[in-house]
Every structure is written in C-alpha cells, then in structure tokens.
Amino acid sequence: MTTCASVSPEAKKPNxxxxxxxxxxxxxxxxxxxxxxxxxxxxxxxxxxxxxFGDNYVAIEHEKGDWGIQFNAFDALDKVxxxxxxxLQVAYSREWQKSREKTHEGIKEVVKPFDWSYSTDYKGTLHxxxxxxxxxxxAIPMELLKRPDPILFFDEVVLYEDELADNGITMLSxxxxxxxxxxxxLTRFFMRLDHxxxxxxxxxxxxxxxxxxxxxEYLSKxxxxxxxxxxxxxTRDDVPAFMRDANRLSEILPVVEKRTERLVxxx
Amino acid sequence: xxxxxxxxxxxxxxRLIPESQVRELCYKAxxxxxxxxxxxxxxxxxxxxxxxxxxxxxxxxxxRVGGDVPDTNYLFMGDFVxxxxxxxxxxxxxxxxxxxxxxxxxLIRGNHESRQITTVYGFYDECIRKYGSANVWRYCCEVFDxxxxxxxxxxxxxxxxxxxSTVNDTAQSNLAIADSELETEVLxxxxxxxxxxxxxxxxxxxxxSTDSRNISPPRDISAAPGQVAAPSRxxxxxxxxxxxxxxxxxxxxxxxxxxVHGGLSPLIDSVDKIRLIDRKQExxxxxxxxxxxWSDPDEIEGWGLxxxxxxxxxxxxxxxxxxxLNGLSLVARAHQLVMEGYKExxxxxxxxxxxxxxxxxxxxxxxxxxxxxxxxxxxxTVARSNGEFGRSNGISGDNRVVSPGRRYRVFEAxxxxxxxxxxxxxxADYFL
Numbered sequence: 001m002t003t004c005a006s007v008s009p010e011a012k013k014p015n016x017x018x019x020x021x022x023x024x025x026x027x028x029x030x031x032x033x034x035x036x037x038x039x040x041x042x043x044x045x046x047x048x049x050x051x052x053f054g055d056n057y058v059a060i061e062h063e064k065g066d067w068g069i070q071f072n073a074f075d076a077l078d079k080v081x082x083x084x085x086x087x088l089q090v091a092y093s094r095e096w097q098k099s100r101e102k103t104h105e106g107i108k109e110v111v112k113p114f115d116w117s118y119s120t121d122y123k124g125t126l127h128x129x130x131x132x133x134x135x136x137x138x139a140i141p142m143e144l145l146k147r148p149d150p151i152l153f154f155d156e157v158v159l160y161e162d163e164l165a166d167n168g169i170t171m172l173s174x175x176x177x178x179x180x181x182x183x184x185x186l187t188r189f190f191m192r193l194d195h196x197x198x199x200x201x202x203x204x205x206x207x208x209x210x211x212x213x214x215x216x217e218y219l220s221k222x223x224x225x226x227x228x229x230x231x232x233x234x235t236r237d238d239v240p241a242f243m244r245d246a247n248r249l250s251e252i253l254p255v256v257e258k259r260t261e262r263l264v265x266x267x
Numbered sequence: 268x269x270x271x272x273x274x275x276x277x278x279x280x281x282r283l284i285p286e287s288q289v290r291e292l293c294y295k296a297x298x299x300x301x302x303x304x305x306x307x308x309x310x311x312x313x314x315x316x317x318x319x320x321x322x323x324x325x326x327x328x329x330x331r332v333g334g335d336v337p338d339t340n341y342l343f344m345g346d347f348v349x350x351x352x353x354x355x356x357x358x359x360x361x362x363x364x365x366x367x368x369x370x371x372x373x374l375i376r377g378n379h380e381s382r383q384i385t386t387v388y389g390f391y392d393e394c395i396r397k398y399g400s401a402n403v404w405r406y407c408c409e410v411f412d413x414x415x416x417x418x419x420x421x422x423x424x425x426x427x428x429x430x431x432s433t434v435n436d437t438a439q440s441n442l443a444i445a446d447s448e449l450e451t452e453v454l455x456x457x458x459x460x461x462x463x464x465x466x467x468x469x470x471x472x473x474x475x476s477t478d479s480r481n482i483s484p485p486r487d488i489s490a491a492p493g494q495v496a497a498p499s500r501x502x503x504x505x506x507x508x509x510x511x512x513x514x515x516x517x518x519x520x521x522x523x524x525x526x527v528h529g530g531l532s533p534l535i536d537s538v539d540k541i542r543l544i545d546r547k548q549e550x551x552x553x554x555x556x557x558x559x560x561w562s563d564p565d566e567i568e569g570w571g572l573x574x575x576x577x578x579x580x581x582x583x584x585x586x587x588x589x590x591x592l593n594g595l596s597l598v599a600r601a602h603q604l605v606m607e608g609y610k611e612x613x614x615x616x617x618x619x620x621x622x623x624x625x626x627x628x629x630x631x632x633x634x635x636x637x638x639x640x641x642x643x644x645x646x647x648t649v650a651r652s653n654g655e656f657g658r659s660n661g662i663s664g665d666n667r668v669v670s671p672g673r674r675y676r677v678f679e680a681x682x683x684x685x686x687x688x689x690x691x692x693x694x695a696d697y698f699l
Contacts, residue, residue: 030631033606050604051630084574092552093576099553107533111571111580145699154695158629165561165575166384175698186698194387240387 017153017178020209021063024178026155029055040074046082046114048073049162049170056157058174058185060207061127067214067265068127069205071174071187073159076122084113090167091195117191118162118170123203123218124187133216133261140206140215145184153178168192169244183207190246195225200246200253212265221253228252271367278360281323281353286398289359293406295366300413305542306525307373307415311423311671313340315526315637317601317620318377319361321351321389324681325624325634326360332456332678333636336364337371342418344601344620345377345528345560348407349388350627355397358407376414377528377601378560381550412547416559419538420524420599420671423639427452427672430460449672451611456678521642522596522668529602530617531581531589532558533570538593552577563603564617583613590616596670599637608635608677615670625680638674 014027032040032054040048048054054073061068081087090096100107126132154177161171170191177184189201199222206215231252232239242248268276274284274292284292314333319326333339347361348354364372378384385391385404394404427449447465455461525538534555535541544556551557558579565571565580573580586598598617603610604626610619624634 031604031606034610037606051626087574089576096553096577107570107572107579109571110574111565111567113574116574142699146697148697151695151697154693156693165573165578166378166388167575177695177698184699240392 015153015155018063019152019178019180021212022183022207022209023061023063024059024153024176024183025061026058026157026174026176027056028155028157029053040077044074044077044082046077046080046112048077049118049160051158051161053158053160056159058155058157058176058187060183060185060205062212062265064266065129066127067130067263069124069130070127071122071124071157071159071185073172075125076120076159076172076189077118079120079122080118081115084110084115086115086119087113088115088117088193088196090164090193116162117164117193117199118160118172119191119199119201120172120189121201121218121220122172122187122189123216124205131263133214133263136215136260136262138215138262139260140184140204140217144182145206149179149181151177151179164193168194168196181209183209188246190249192243192249193225198223198225198228198243198249198253200250202250214263214265216261216263218257218259219255220257221250221255223253271363275360275363275367278356278363279327281356283355283397284359286403289398289403290406292359292362292366293410296362296410297413299366299369300410300415301547303413303415305416305544305546306538307375307418309340309342309373309418309420310641311420311639312641313342313373313420313423313639315420315524315599315620315639316341316343317622317635318346318604319343319351319357320346320379320623320626321348321354321357321393322623322626322628322680323351323353323356323360325622326357328456328624328678328681329622329634329636332676333638337368340371342373342420342526343375344526344599345375345414346379346601347374347377348390349379349385351389351623352393354390354393355403362410373418374414375418375526375528376411376416376546376550376560378550380411380414382408382411383549408549412549416544416546416556417525417527417538417541420526420639422642423521423524423671424642425521425669425672426450427640427674429463430454430458430674450670451673451675453675453677456676461677520668521671522590522594524597524599524639524671525593525595526599527559528600529558529560530562530564530579530600531585531598532562533579533581534558536589536592538595561602564600564612564619566612583616586613586616590668594668596668597673604630604632606630606632608633609637609675618673624678628680633677633679635675635677638676639671640674 014025016023016025032052036054037048037052040052040054052073057070057072059068059070157174159172159174164170168191172187172189174185174187185205187203191199202219204217229239232242274288277284316329343361347358361372361374365374379388385408391401391404395401425448429449430452446468448468449463450466451464452460453462532555540555541559546556550560562579562581564586565582567580567582568584569582570585571580590596590598597615599620600617601620603619603621605619605621608621618637620635620637622634622636624632626632
C-alpha cells in the first residue's frame with residue numbers, strides 16, 4: 001500500500017562547520033518510514049529498532065579528502081549479533097515460559113533470533129581512503145577539554161533507540177562539540193535491561209586541529225542490574241532516576257574493555 | 268455548570284484539578300467501568316485512537332482533527348500515560364469525559380496502564396512531582412484495573428463517501444465510483460485527501476443504486492469551531508434501509524471490528540473467551556490478559572515466541588482464521604510506533620493505529636486516528652459477528668465478510684509554542 005504524504009521534513013540541510021581544514025557535519029531527520037525500514041530490514045537481516053533514525057549521521061572529514069569518519073545507524077546495526085548467540089532474556093522470561101509450557105507446546109520457535117538489545121561495538125565508519133588507526137597508549141587530554149573554551153558548534157544526534165518492549169532502554173546517540181583548537185565526539189551506546197543488565201559503550205573521537213592528531217578511545221562498561229541496585233540502595237540517591245542516567249551510571253560501572261588508538265594526519 | 272464540566276474545562280486548559288476531586292473522579296469512573304464487560308460493544312460511527320502517552324497538547328490536536336466529545340464517538344485503545352510530560356492531564360481529561368459522556372467515549376487498557384510499568388516509565392514520578400504524594404497515582408491505578416480489555420465495533424459501513432477536497436478529486440472519484448466503492452481514504456490534518464483506495468463493488472446491482480451505506484462527509488475542520496456543521500448524511504436517512512430492509516438481501520456484510528491494545532493470544536480463539544477473563548487486577552506477566560495487551564503481529568506463519576524471551580508474535584494466517592471464526596473483518600490495535608500513524612497488515616486484516624505524533628518529542632512521526640462510518644442500511648451486520656464462535660449465519664451461501672470503509676486522519680504534533688516546551692535546539696554542554 002502506498003503511504004500518505006505526511007510531514008515532509010523541511011528540506012533540511014546538514015549542519016556544518018569547517019575549521020582548520022576539518023569539516024564537521026550532522027544531519028537530523030525523523031525516524032524512517034515503512035518502505036525504508038523494509039529496505040533496511042532486508043539489507044541488515046534483522047528488524048531495526050523501534051525508533052530508527054536511519055538518515056541521521058555525524059561526520060568529521062579532513063578537507064584534503066584523505067581521512068574521514070562517520071557515525072550512522074545502519075553501520076552500527078550491522079555490527080549487532082544477528083545469530084542469537086549473545087541473546088539476552090527479559091527478567092520475567094523464565095516465569096513467562098514456565099506458565100506457557102503446558103498450554104502451548106506447539107509454540108516453541110523463537111522468531112528470527114538476534115541480539116534484540118541492539119548492542120553494538122561500533123566505533124564509526126572510516127572513509128575509504130583513510131589510513132587505519134594505530135594502537136596507542138596516549139589518552140585523550142581531558143584537561144584541555146575541561147577548559148571553558150568557546151563552543152563554536154554543538155549537536156546531539158540520536159541514531160537509534162528502542163524501549164525493549166518496556167523492559168528498559170537501548171540507545172545509540174552522538175554528541176559533538178567543536179572548540180577553536182579541538183573537537184570531541186562521543187558516541188554512546190546505552191542499554192539497560194531492567195533487572196538483568198546495564199551496558200555502556202563509549203567511543204570518543206578527539207581531534208587536535210593544529211597537530212592534526214586524532215585519538216579514538218573505546219570504553220566498554222557493564223554490570224548486572226541487581227549489583228548496581230544494591231550498590232545504590234545504601235546511598236541517598238533516587239535509584240530509578242539514577243538508573244535512567246547514563247552519565248551517572250558511567251561513574252560506577254566497571255570497565256570491561258578499553259582500547260585507545262591514534263593517528264596523525266599527513267604524516 | 269457542574270463540577271465535572273468545570274473540571275473538564277480546567278483540564279482542557281492543561282491545569283490540574285485538586286487531589287480530592289481526582290479521588291472522587293476515580294471513584295465514579297470505577298463505578299462506571301465495573302459495569303462494562305471485558306469487551307465493550309460500540310456502535311459505529313466511531314473514531315478509533317491509539318497510544319497517547321501523556322502528550323496532552325497532541326491529544327488536543329487529535330480532538331481538533333477528529334472532533335470534540337460528545338460530537339464524535341471515540342474509542343481509545345490504551346497507553347494514555349508514561350513517556351510524555353502530561354500523563355496526568357491527559358488521563359484525567361479522558362476520564363472526566365468518560366464519566367461525563369459514558370456512551371460517547373470508550374477507554375480500553377494498554378500495557379502502560381499498570382502499576383509496574385508506570386513506576387518505571389514516568390507516570391508515577393509525574394504524580395509525585397505534581398501532587399507531592401503517590402495518592403493520585405494509586406487512585407489512577409485502581410481505575411486501570413477496571414478498564415475493559417477490548418471493544419467490538421458493530422454496524423460499521425463497508426463504504427466511505429468520498430471526501431471532495433478539491434474539484435479534481437471529485438471528478439476522479441465520480442469516475443471510479445461507477446463499478447467500485449471507496450474502501451480507504453487518508454486525510455491530512457486540514458481535511459485534504461492524500462490517498463484513496465477502491466475495491467470492486469460487492470453487492471448485487473439491484474440495490475447498488477439506492478446505496479446509502481456511507482460514512483458522513485467529513486466535517487470541514489479548517490472552519491472556525493463555531494461554524495462546524497453537524498455531520499449530515501447525503502440523501503435522506505432511511506432511504507437505503509427501506510430497500511435493504513431485513514439484511515438478507517445483502518450478499519456481503521461488514522464484519523465487526525475487534526479493538527485491543529496489543530493483539531491476539533494463543534489462549535483466545537473466540538471473542539467470548541476474552542469475556543471470561545477476570546480482568547480486575549494488575550496486568551499479569553502471563554496468560555491471555557497479558558497477551559492481549561502485549562503481543563505483536565509479524566510477518567510469520569502461525570505463532571512465534573519473541574526473541575526477548577517473553578511475549579507472542581502472530582502471523583497473517585492467525586489473524587485470518589481468528590477473524591473468520593468470529594465474523595470479524597478487522598482487528599484494530601495500537602502498541603507499536605509507526606511513522607505513518609497507521610499500518611495495515613495481512614491484506615487489511617489488522618491495522619496498527621498510533622496517535623502520538625512526534626513520539627517522545629523527538630521521533631518526528633505523524634499520528635493517525637481511524638474513523639469507521641455507520642452502516643445506515645440497517646443491514647445484518649449487528650445481528651451476526653458478535654464474536655460467537657463457529658456460528659453459522661443462516662443466510663444464503665455467500666457469507667463473505669467485507670471490511671469496513673476506513674478513513675484515516677493523519678495529524679502532526681501540536682505547534683511547539685503551545686506546549687511550553689524547551690526549544691528543540693540542543694543546549695551546548697561541556698560533556699567529556
């Protein structure tokens with residue numbers, strides 16, 4: 001069936017800034033319509049999340065065309081486990097299934113198993129001409145980023161989000177800020193499966209304009225839900241509010257994996 | 268003006284009513300709802316709405332587009348609360364309207380009308396924030412437990428009268444009407460037709476000429492409220508009924524429409540089985556009641572388990588069989604976000620209606636409501652298709668059930684400035 005002519009998103013141009021030989025752009029559009037979702041489902045082999053911002057992206061490009069990195073929903077979802085091997089189950093799954101054993105022996109087949117939490121270790125899509133990053137121990141200089149330098153460009157872009165059928169939240173989103181001398185891009189995957197697991201995977205891209213140095217840091221944290229809840233129970237915090245706040249959770253979640261890479265352009 | 272009318276006026280202005288009045292309202296609502304069956308019977312014409320999720324200003328936009336209560340007969344398929352910033356105002360207004368005009372508005376339960384879900388997804392917090400205690404949340408939850416689980420729409424017309432929004436459209440539809448009838452129509456929020464589908468005329472040629480089984484022409488919603496004319500039927504009422512009197516002359520009927528929040532259940536093969544559920548409780552994690560509020564249709568065969576480890580998915584064959592056995596032509600449900608506001612699946616056997624535009628204030632989707640017109644012919648629709656399992660219809664051989672004419676009104680989120688929301692542009696922050 002054809003679809004109706006709905007809100008045509010005003011022909012919005014991407015937001016852009018060009019600074020010291022770097023072009024930074026973001027695009028924010030509504031969630032995908034039925035036909036593009038169908039197309040994406042075919043290409044990915046899994047059903048995309050409920051809120052799929054398939055046209056959104058954040059991109060950093062070196063103007064010479066020799067380097068660039070982009071963050072988009074499709075490439076992030078392509079890295080989700082499509083086999084069902086790392087599949088989680090909602091908290092009341094056992095109870096639910098037990099109650100079903102007698103009545104529905106015929107219904108055993110799990111429809112299209114895949115990691116429906118949409119967990120991804122996506123670290124961005126590199127420009128085809130880009131030289132690969134090299135493993136490094138040099139951390140992102142946080143002190144420089146804490147300085148209140150003027151922010152020339154800022155944006156926040158959601159790539160996808162799913163409510164896990166009201167069992168928590170999963171979300172992949174980007175934040176970028178550009179200062180006169182440097183930029184920071186944070187792409188955060190946040191997943192909270194209520195009473196089961198909390199997972200946070202941050203990818204930070206740092207660019208120092210003058211030296212053309214690019215640092216990419218990937219930090220994966222996770223913990224069982226109950227462990228965190230017990231930890232919070234002894235504090236005066238508002239536990240439900242805390243559980244919704246990825247920033248605060250980030251402070252107490254244990255690190256599972258950390259990887260730092262570096263690249264100097266034009267070297 | 269009664270207290271109730273005052274409360275409605277106040278809530279329409281997005282201002283809350285005192286806690287004592289909420290308590291009284293919830294008490295009255297419960298008394299009313301306890302009398303309703305698990306499956307409420309609703310006569311067409313009716314306007315079917317999906318999830319609202321506390322988006323109060325968008326609910327006001329819905330009423331602007333669909334008409335006010337009691338002029339329009341509404342059926343809301345649950346999920347009034349959570350996610351949005353105005354769950355209280357939205358739900359209390361709907362509840363006031365229910366108590367004030369019980370026969371003009373039907374509320375059925377969504378999976379968010381539950382204690383457990385509302386504590387996680389915003390409604391509980393909103394009650395604490397706005398009333399300073401959990402009392403109002405408790406009153407509302409007690410009402411949730413009494414909400415019906417579904418509704419059956421009877422007497423819907425199979426055919427729509429085309430909306431003539433432009434001269435061109437009229438010419439086209441007149442051409443098309445000769446050997447086909449208008450089955451679906453999609454209108455934008457200004458009442459302009461953006462899409463129409465036709466199907467071959469199903470009825471014998473002898474009574475086609477006296478057809479009056481059509482939906483009332485849509486109101487001109489671009490006019491000022493005061494100028495809106497009452498819906499008028501084209502042709503004198505009853506002319507169709509006189510030629511089509513006992514219904515047995517009709518070779519096909521419009522089947523009833525089942526409305527539920529989520530979908531079907533493998534435990535439920537007939538509408539009557541829904542009637543047997545003891546619904547007056549918190550939404551359980553399992554069983555038929557849970558399925559009706561949680562399950563989703565999917566492009567599969569038969570039943571499947573959700574990869575999440577709980578919840579059912581059902582395919583087109585299940586819907587077809589269920590509709591056939593129960594004399595239904597359509598299952599209308601909500602529960603899933605759809606960018607276009609509505610989504611028909613399985614040859615029109617099921618439709619998802621979604622009524623929260625720009626969901627969570629960031630999805631950019633449009634919303635829709637579904638209007639079903641009244642079958643003015645007095646045909647056999649009502650007598651049959653009451654969900655009675657396996658009942659033969661006793662009328663001649665061809666008992667094909669025709670789906671109702673469906674008019675979708677699509678609308679966008681209320682203008683940003685009316686809701687006092689912070690500007691859309693993100694505020695720059697020194698994140699690390």
